[in-house]
Amino acid sequence: MWRSLASNMLTVLAVALFLLGGLILWGQREYVAQGPQDHAVCVRVPGGATMGRISQELEEQGTISSGTIFRLGAQYTEKSSQLKAGNFLVPAHASMEEIVDAVTRGGASTCGAEVVYRIGVTRSRAELRELDPETMAEVELAKFDLGSAEVPEIFSQKAAAPDTAFRIAVAEGVTNWQVVEALKAIDILSGAVTDVPAEGMLAPHSYEITRGTEREALLGQMQALQQQRIDEAWAKRQEGLPFDTPEQMLVLASIIEKETGIPDERGAVASVFVNRLKSGMRLQTDPTVIYGITKGEGVLGRGLRQSELRRVTPWNTYVIEGLPPTPIANPGLASLEAAVNPDQTDYVFFVADGTGGHLFSSTLAEHNRNVAKWRQIEAERAKQND
Numbered sequence: 143m144w145r146s147l148a149s150n151m152l153t154v155l156a157v158a159l160f161l162l163g164g165l166i167l168w169g170q171r172e173y174v175a176q177g178p179q180d181h182a183v184c185v186r187v188p189g190g191a192t193m194g195r196i197s198q199e200l201e202e203q204g205t206i207s208s209g210t211i212f213r214l215g216a217q218y219t220e221k222s223s224q225l226k227a228g229n230f231l232v233p234a235h236a237s238m239e240e241i242v243d244a245v246t247r248g249g250a251s252t253c254g255a256e257v258v259y260r261i262g263v264t265r266s267r268a269e270l271r272e273l274d275p276e277t278m279a280e281v282e283l284a285k286f287d288l289g290s291a292e293v294p295e296i297f298s299q300k301a302a303a304p305d306t307a308f309r310i311a312v313a314e315g316v317t318n319w320q321v322v323e324a325l326k327a328i329d330i331l332s333g334a335v336t337d338v339p340a341e342g343m344l345a346p347h348s349y350e351i352t353r354g355t356e357r358e359a360l361l362g363q364m365q366a367l368q369q370q371r372i373d374e375a376w377a378k379r380q381e382g383l384p385f386d387t388p389e390q391m392l393v394l395a396s397i398i399e400k401e402t403g404i405p406d407e408r409g410a411v412a413s414v415f416v417n418r419l420k421s422g423m424r425l426q427t428d429p430t431v432i433y434g435i436t437k438g439e440g441v442l443g444r445g446l447r448q449s450e451l452r453r454v455t456p457w458n459t460y461v462i463e464g465l466p467p468t469p470i471a472n473p474g475l476a477s478l479e480a481a482v483n484p485d486q487t488d489y490v491f492f493v494a495d496g497t498g499g500h501l502f503s504s505t506l507a508e509h510n511r512n513v514a515k516w517r518q519i520e521a522e523r524a525k526q527n528d
Contacts (some may be wrong), residue, residue: 193217200487257306331355341468385419409485414478
């Protein structure tokens with residue numbers, strides 16, 4: 143009797159294990175198989191959401207066939223705790239595996255309504271745009287200057303929606319004053335700014351934010367990223383540079399940033415200033431003079447006067463020797479890298495070429511010819527504007 147009972151139990155156990163194995167294999171196939179949704183969808187992951195909540199919503203929407211398999215798959219791949227807040231575009235027939243990857247990978251939101259606060263050198267703006275997952279077309283719904291008294295109604299409506307994503311894009315070459323003033327004008331942020339980092343220490347970058355993000359915490363994030371970039375650039379510097387500290391590198395990088403917006407020119411511009419520093423020539427760069435006038439608070443909005451080029455300030459590189467005492471803006475990573483790895487040239491002069499770029503030269507005679515070309519371009523443009 144006992145033998146028969148034991149034999150039956152072993153048979154039942156074997157069958158159960160066989161069925162369990164089959165169930166696991168079926169679940170694995172379902173997890174990686176094409177999903178039921180026949181069109182692209184925008185999956186929203188709010189802050190504080192759980193994988194269980196997301197799986198339930200996806201199953202109710204018909205985006206996945208089984209919330210249980212979705213949760214178990216996320217647990218098996220150790221991604222359950224890696225949910226990232228945002229709006230994520232999921233293509234038609236995406237598998238559960240692909241959806242889990244999308245909502246745990248992070249990065250900028252890829253669908254839905256998004257508000258981008260652009261902090262720029264000449265102006266700071268708020269932009270509202272939306273991606274339609276059906277057509278994959280991005281539509282700009284509103285745009286206005288930060289601090290404007292008139293905010294489009296659609297912006298207010300969308301900004302108040304729970305699934306709208308927010309981002310701040312800080313441009314290269316902005317000053318700390320411009321960043322802080324823009325942050326003050328962004329009403330979804332919270333807290334006052336009491337501790338502004340030193341000029342040059344806020345990294346140009348795109349930052350994801352949410353309602354209630356602390357302004358000081360955001361500034362701390364910008365500062366930490368800039369310090370990381372400084373450390374990395376300094377560690378890869380060339381030998382024989384005419385400056386000795388990361389702080390001096392940051393100053394030079396800020397000048398490079400303000401002198402050219404063309405990526406391919408950064409190395410050449412850096413070489414001019416490095417060559418000048420090595421030979422004892424003054425840097426004679428207009429952006430430093432402008433900073434001495436404005437202290438980075440706004441845009442000068444006019445040409446420099448001769449009296450200003452002669453005026454002694456700590457930043458006027460027409461009258462001081464070497465580098466100014468502080469950066470004149472927040473340089474991006476490319477300008478930091480150019481400052482410590484300039485092109486190998488004998489250039490000591492450059493002037494605008496009329497196309498947004500510059501003409502470089504090694505002698506004063508050649509430079510004077512290039513200046514004459516630029517003056518001619520300016521004169522012709524003046525005639526056309528009359």
